[in-house]
Amino acid sequence: MFQKMIVIIISTILVNNFVLAKFLGICPFLGVSRKTETALGMGMAVIFVMTLATAITWLLQVFILNRFHIEYMQTIAFILVIAALVQLVEMVIQKTSPLLYQALGIYLPLITTNCAVLGVAVLTIQNEYTFIETLVYSVGASIGFTLALILFAGIRERLSLADIPESLEGTAIALVTAGLLSLAFLGFAGLVK
Numbered sequence: 001m002f003q004k005m006i007v008i009i010i011s012t013i014l015v016n017n018f019v020l021a022k023f024l025g026i027c028p029f030l031g032v033s034r035k036t037e038t039a040l041g042m043g044m045a046v047i048f049v050m051t052l053a054t055a056i057t058w059l060l061q062v063f064i065l066n067r068f069h070i071e072y073m074q075t076i077a078f079i080l081v082i083a084a085l086v087q088l089v090e091m092v093i094q095k096t097s098p099l100l101y102q103a104l105g106i107y108l109p110l111i112t113t114n115c116a117v118l119g120v121a122v123l124t125i126q127n128e129y130t131f132i133e134t135l136v137y138s139v140g141a142s143i144g145f146t147l148a149l150i151l152f153a154g155i156r157e158r159l160s161l162a163d164i165p166e167s168l169e170g171t172a173i174a175l176v177t178a179g180l181l182s183l184a185f186l187g188f189a190g191l192v193k
Contacts, residue, residue, distance in 0.1 A: 005133070005136045008136050008137050008140055009136060009139075009140040010140075010191055011140070011191075011192045012137055012140030012141040012144050013140050013141075013143050013144040013147060014144065014188040015189055016192075017144040017145075017147075017185055018116040018119065018120065018144060018145055019144070019145055019148040020148050020178075020181060020182040021182070021185060021186075022116075022119070024114075024115045024116040024119045025046075025114050025115060025116030025117075025119075025145055027107070027110060027114070028042055028046070028107045028110060028111065028114060028149070029148065029149055029178070030171075030174060030175075030178070031106075031107045031110075032104060032107045032149065032153075033149055033152045033153040033156055034153065034156055034157075035103070035157065036150055036153045037103070038103045038104060038153070039146075039149045039150050039153035040146075040150055040153075041097070041100040041103065041104060042104055042107060042108070042149060043145065043146030043150060044146070045089050045108065045111060046114070046116075046142050046145050046146060047139070047142040047145075048085075048089060049082065049085045049086055049111055050116070050117050050141060050142035050145070051135065051139050051142055052085055053078075053081055053082045053085050053120075054117075054120050054121045054124055054134055054135070054138035055134065055135055056081050056085075057077070057078045057081050057121040057124075058121075058124055058125065058129075058131060058134045060077055060078075060081065061074065064077075065077065075118075075122075078118055078122065079112070079118065081121075082111075082112055082117050082118060086108070086109060086111045086112045089111070090108050093108065116141070116145055120137065120138050120141045121138075123137070124137055124138065148181070148185075151181060152177065152178060152181055156174060156177065159173055159177065
């Protein structure tokens with residue numbers, strides 16, 4: 001059991017990173033990665049929402065949707081849970097850190113439509129994980145998302161000081177950098193079978 005948890009953690013953080021390997025959650029990845037402070041704030045919000053949403057949606061699936069044979073309502077039910085949690089996070093950040101709230105801007109409410117959050121919730125059901133495995137998977141996935149976001153933000157901060165050809169400035173260099181970061185994470189592919 002413990003070995004399986006370690007494999008799930010390593011897999012979701014490094015090998016099957018939701019941003020760099022599965023390409024889910026690209027909108028906040030590109031939009032909030034200009035500064036590491038903002039990236040860290042978004043990462044913490046995603047860790048909270050993804051972990052709690054996945055736990056709640058697993059319970060919802062097992063104890064309500066499956067029991068009453070209304071599995072077809074999964075997507076709608078999961079999105080409602082995620083939206084409610086994002087609203088909670090948004091209110092907390094607005095009260096506790098107005099600067100972070102302003103820096104995250106439109107990307108904070110967009111966690112609701114972040115396909116990585118919904119993807120983790122759905123994949124835990126498809127993989128038939130237990131509740132503990134679901135928690136480990138969601139924590140690992142959200143840490144992997146945050147790691148990718150912070151690394152990318154750090155690289156982008158350094159690139160802002162570099163002499164970049166005019167044709168590569170802005171979005172072009174960001175996409176090239178994201179591709180190179182994704183290739184770098186492919187080096188972890190042999191860690192998990």
